[in-house]
């Protein structure tokens with residue numbers, strides 16, 4: 363095998379590997395045109411153009427919400443949104459990133475709240491009742507969440523449904539930036555999810571049992587043993603571990619070795 367074959371670079375994480383002979387396309391960042399190789403994400407294209415991220419970049423995996431951006435195509439009226447780490451740059455995109463957008467965050471200690479979940483939401487986020495049902499938030503959301511729908515559930519006092527519908531929210535703030543009623547939908551929804559977990563969801567007995575076991579020190583010796591192993595032994599242990607088969611039916615598979623359960 364030749365050295366060049368052995369050294370094939372892998373494009374992962376924040377590493378930009380430009381495909382050989384890639385066609386160059388124009389994009390506009392902060393009002394200035396740059397030629398970048400096609401097939402890069404917007405995040406990598408902006409870096410290729412010479413910018414360095416100090417904010418507005420986190421997981422690079424579509425889950426942290428730090429890289430929301432707006433864009434238009436030249437000559438097209440439509441304002442679009444996306445996550446810079448998940449959207450492939452296209453010719454003539456005019457790009458503006460919003461690494462942060464101010465949202466209202468109600469101050470509360472979840473343990474001190476005693477009213478019903480719907481009363482609590484009404485007291486802390488009364489502005490949800492100003493929603494005019496325009497649907498802009500839903501059209502803006504890069505996670506394809508029915509934002510208007512979860513706001514409607516909050517208005518109706520159905521906190522469980524609001525929690526469920528907003529579950530995939532990554533708090534990118536794009537919907538907040540567009541709401542004519544100035545609602546901070548993601549933080550209100552975060553409160554709905556917390557209330558749902560605290561007040562509307564049955565306590566999981568198995569979780570309490572496991573927390574008690576951890577507290578009683580059951581796993582400390584096992585952790586100590588693991589910590590004393592060298593790298594090779596750890597790798598071997600990892601490679602030889604019992605794994606749940608990919609197609610196992612939920613709740614049906616159990617490992618043969620039950621020592622750690």
Ligand code: SF4
Nearest residue numbers: 503531532534535537
């Ligand atoms: S609901 Fe709003 S904050 Fe949450 S992911 Fe969608 S646009 Fe972003």
Ligand code: SF4
Nearest residue numbers: 493494496497499541
């Ligand atoms: S953008 Fe604001 S007013 Fe419009 S539907 Fe969404 S929450 Fe309601």
Ligand code: FES
Nearest residue numbers: 420421422426447
């Ligand atoms: S960097 Fe985390 S969602 Fe894009």
